[in-house]
Amino acid sequence: MSDYAQRVLDDLKARNAHEPEFIQAATEILTTLKPVVDRHPEYEKAGLLERYVEPERVIMFRVPWMDDKGQVQVNRGYRVQFNSAIGPYKGGLRLHPSVNLSIIKFLGMEQILKNSLTGLPIGGGKGGSDFDPKGKSDNEVQRFCQSFMTELYRHVGKDVDVPAGDIGVGAREIGFLYGQYKRITGLYEGVLTGKGLTWGGSLARKEATGFGLCYFVQAMLEANGKSVAGKTVVVSGSGNVAIYAAQKITEMGGKVVAMSDSNGYIHDPAGVNLAVIKQLKEVERKRIREYVNAVPTATYTEGCSGIWTIPCQIALPCATQNEINEASAKALIANGVEAVGEGANMPSTLEATAAFQQAKVLFAPAKAANAGGVAVSALEMSQNSMRLSWSFEEVDARLKDIMVGIFHKVDDAAKEYATSGDYVAGANIAGFLKVADAMMAQGAV
Numbered sequence: 001m002s003d004y005a006q007r008v009l010d011d012l013k014a015r016n017a018h019e020p021e022f023i024q025a026a027t028e029i030l031t032t033l034k035p036v037v038d039r040h041p042e043y044e045k046a047g048l049l050e051r052y053v054e055p056e057r058v059i060m061f062r063v064p065w066m067d068d069k070g071q072v073q074v075n076r077g078y079r080v081q082f083n084s085a086i087g088p089y090k091g092g093l094r095l096h097p098s099v100n101l102s103i104i105k106f107l108g109m110e111q112i113l114k115n116s117l118t119g120l121p122i123g124g125g126k127g128g129s130d131f132d133p134k135g136k137s138d139n140e141v142q143r144f145c146q147s148f149m150t151e152l153y154r155h156v157g158k159d160v161d162v163p164a165g166d167i168g169v170g171a172r173e174i175g176f177l178y179g180q181y182k183r184i185t186g187l188y189e190g191v192l193t194g195k196g197l198t199w200g201g202s203l204a205r206k207e208a209t210g211f212g213l214c215y216f217v218q219a220m221l222e223a224n225g226k227s228v229a230g231k232t233v234v235v236s237g238s239g240n241v242a243i244y245a246a247q248k249i250t251e252m253g254g255k256v257v258a259m260s261d262s263n264g265y266i267h268d269p270a271g272v273n274l275a276v277i278k279q280l281k282e283v284e285r286k287r288i289r290e291y292v293n294a295v296p297t298a299t300y301t302e303g304c305s306g307i308w309t310i311p312c313q314i315a316l317p318c319a320t321q322n323e324i325n326e327a328s329a330k331a332l333i334a335n336g337v338e339a340v341g342e343g344a345n346m347p348s349t350l351e352a353t354a355a356f357q358q359a360k361v362l363f364a365p366a367k368a369a370n371a372g373g374v375a376v377s378a379l380e381m382s383q384n385s386m387r388l389s390w391s392f393e394e395v396d397a398r399l400k401d402i403m404v405g406i407f408h409k410v411d412d413a414a415k416e417y418a419t420s421g422d423y424v425a426g427a428n429i430a431g432f433l434k435v436a437d438a439m440m441a442q443g444a445v
Ligand code: NDP
Pocket: 165, 166, 167, 168, 169, 209, 236, 237, 238, 239, 240, 241, 242, 260, 261, 262, 263, 304, 318, 319, 320, 321, 323, 343, 344, 345, 370, 371, 373, 374
C-alpha cells in the first residue's frame, strides 16, 4: 500500500480501535486505492483520504417509546451524514439489535462509493437504531418510529438527507416515519424513499436491490463467457433483497435451492417455492422453518452458516455483514462455486474475499452489485420532484441500464488501475474517483 494510504489507515485504526466493522471496510477501501493516490499526488496535500474516512457529521440520539404494557423503553438512534460531495446524503435506516456506531459508519462509508457508482447525484449516509422490531406489535413499531422521527426530522429533508429502508425497515416502518415527518414539518416532500405506491413511492423499488444484483451478476458472467441460465444458486436471507434476487434468478433460468433467516436455512433441491416464502415472510412475518410444513420434501437446518456447504455454482449472500467467513468461502470453492454476488453489505470477511479471488471465483462486491436499491431510490426522488410516476417497465429498464453500466465502470477501472477481473478494486476506484474530483473542486473546508 502507498505510504499515504497506509498512514491514513493506521491513524484510523488507532482512533477507532473499538469499531471493527468500520476498520474492516476502511481496510479494503484504502488498500485498493493505492494506485489512485500514486497517480494523484495532489490528493495527499489536500488531505483527501483523511477527509474521506471522517464523516461530515455523526448524530446520535435518545429514542424513548412506550410499549404495550405502558412501560417506557429507550433505544439509541443514529444518523451518520458521511459525504455530500456529489449530492444530498442518501442511505438506509437499519433497525436491528446489533446496530452500533461501527456498523453505521461502515455502511455509511460503503454507501458513498455505491451511490457514486450509480452515476446519480447522491451523497452517502446511513442510520438506524438498536431497536428490534421482531416480536413487537404494530403499535409499538409505530410509537418507536414516531419517536425516532421526532428527533431525526431536524436533520433530514428532500435536498439535505434522504433516508430509506434497510434491515428491519420496510414499507410499514417507512410509512410511520413519513407520517411523523409530515405531521411535524407540514411538508409533503420526498424526504424518504421506499414509500407506498399511493403516496409517492416508485414502482420496482421493492424489487430493485434483488433484481439489480442479478442484472449485475449476469453482466459479469456474460463478460466471462458464462450465464445464469441452468445454474444452481444459494441465496442467504429471506428478506427484501433475498426474495427479489431469488425471483429474478429464477426468471433468468437459474434454480434457487436454499434460503435462510437468522435462525436457520431450508434446502429444497427441487427449487425453492417463492410463493411460499413470500407468504411466510412478507405476509405472515413467520420463521423460515415453517417452509417445510408447506413443502415436506424440503429440509430445515438450525443455524445459518451451514447454508454455504450446499453445492452451488452461484452464491448470493443477501442477509447481513460477515456472514461468509474463510471456512464458508473454502466450502463454496471446494463445491465448485463459479460466481459470488454480494446482495448484503459486506457479507464476506476480508479473508473470505481473498479466498474467492485467489480461487478465481468471479466476485461481485456489494457496493457495486447491490447498488440497484439506492439507484431506484434516486429515481423515486426524481419522480417526486417532477410529480410524476413512471411505469414498472420504465423503472426496471433504467435499473438494468444502470447495473450493466456499473459493471462496465467497475470492469474498466479494474483494467486501468488494478488487475483485470478484480471487481473489488474496480468498484472502490471507480466510485472514489468521482467523489474525489468533486471534493477537490469544492475546496478543503
Ligand atoms: P430484511 O430485514 O428485509 O431481511 C434481512 C434478512 O437477513 C432476513 O431474512 C434476516 O433474518 C436475515 N438476517 C438479518 N440479520 C441476520 C444475522 N445476523 N444472521 C443471519 N441472518 C440475518 O433486510 P434487507 O433484505 O433489506 O437487507 C439485507 C442486506 O442487504 C443488508 O446487508 C442490507 O444492508 C443490504 N441492502 C439492502 C438494500 C435494500 O434495498 N433493502 C439495499 C442495499 C443493500 P431474520 O428475519 O431472522 O432477522
